[in-house]
Amino acid sequence: MSGKRVNWMERIAVIGGGLLGGSLALRLAGEKDVRLWARREASVALAQELGVEQASTDLAATLAGVELVVLSVPVGVMPGLVDRMLEAGLPEDCLVTDVGSVKAVVHREVAPRLRERGRVFVGSHPMAGGEKQGMEAARRDLFEGAMCFLTGREGAQTGEGECLETFWRELGCRTEWIDPLAHDRVVARISHLPHVMAAVTARAALANPEDARYGGGGLRDTTRVAGGHPGMWAEILLENREAVGRSLVEARDFLGEILASLESGDHEAVLRWLTEASELHASGRAVIQNECG
Template identity: 40%
Template sequence: MRFVLPSSHSTHGVCGRPGQLLHSVCWKCIEPDTTGCFGCGLFLLSQCEGSSLNFGVRWQKITIVGVGLLGGSIGLAVRKNRLARHVVGFVRREASIADCRQTGAVSHATLDIEEAVSGADLVVLCTPIGQMRSLAEQFVHVLKPGAVVTDVGSVKLPVVRQLEPLIANAGAHFVGSHPMAGSEKAGVHAARADLFNCAVCVITPTARSHKPAVRQLEQFWHAIGARTIKLDPAKHDALVGFSSHLPHVVAAALARRVLDPARPKEQALLCAEGFKDTTRVASSSPEMWSDIAVANKRNLARAIDMFIAELRAFRFALDREDARALTKFFDTAKSRRDAWCAARQTTTGR
């Protein structure tokens, strides 16, 4: 992406590249389709590790429905960057209110979903996918006219189909989101204000989406550090079926099989860093991933079938002791991953 300095604008702190902070400049994007521009024409590059942005108050009230790892991280980032006067969290348990207070993830937490959502300019659903519709039905009647509602779910098509008309009938606007950031850890105590720094956030507008609402949502994710791309909900689900959902299934299968108590007791002692890295995401929430698997079952099944075919091809070469085919298998994997890592380093610094 190329940037030029405009002739005059008020100053902002802007991150030029990971780890570098440029002060007192505004950048004007001359390739707006790359990651999107603000409605005012200014493009403030997303914050990366080592940077600090101060966008100023843009929303009066942001509500986070479900203050766990992602919801808590959003709250911390919003408060750190002073993007809203009020950051309210809806939680289900009294103990969670104390957790929110302790971590500072929101300025106010409540068990009353109507109180949480009433008057909010932006509502972010951070609950399991299967709970989103029922929760939306509980607060839709108190939505502020023109409010923007989004989510952080890992599957988009069923969520968009359920929530877009429901929210539209209340005079508000739903646009789906999926920040490609997270951790195998859960709960607000695992939340981090920098979780979204330089992460890709997929926004999934439809033909019915309110364009100003889409732009507001892009601004929001940029303001807490993410880089945004737009995808059709169905295309998003097909792609994450391979890149996110399949790896979770593979990690879980490895952990189940290799760490089965029926295996020799020495087995676990021979699991080193490679096994730990490969199976890290198997420690994620079982309930959440069961929910995701069912919601994206068709795409996940297709990804599993293709993965099994890959393993069968490897097994065929192994049975034949075909060293050339086996070397090609590993060489192709290495070159593709190395290229991906290099591109990721260039764009994110990680």
């Protein structure tokens, strides 16, 4: 495979008909020979209605002759599903990737299964999504402008890694190679912690849901992602619990600081705490603007 041209991936199987898998299949439909496998007939019917003609519940037919397989299912399901894929005839000369939100467990549980059977695995994590899930929420432009992590670093030195990086860039993603454990630490801070904090704000601010009618943009913006699928997020948080736990301890310490300052009536401390947060926010926005334009 390593000797093939960078744009060789024409036959692609997307395994999973949720938001990411459905959006990926929609984006590729009409440009590539894309097949979508979904567990439920309803998801298959909806995908076909939206324009993904080769949607099916037949795993073997979906995998026949493909050059790239994208696992777009919950991380906990991946090991068993990979075993099924191997039994169903996963082509030997194909590259397998995933779109999971955590990476250490994928490289520990999924990559060896494939490597032992002579297949190549390189991890992916496009930072794209939304509160709504399922094929019904899929959209073609979901990946435009998103950061896509590629794991682990050894893949960056291979032809397969080059092919995969080009694949995501052609979908509009920015890309960066990262170690799986480093990935999990980063996303714990910039994705998983914000979700927990949004949930905390929702629970505290909306303890009486009737109060929502008094809220403005601040309440809406700070609680938006709390509307994400609870089952999916419970799995993500538990799979990355060590890194998320460390980030939550840091957040608890910051909350302790502002609480102590408020209890003592220390205006200067409150101002300093808020100023530091404002400056960090501004610095983060500058980084995004410099990178994304």
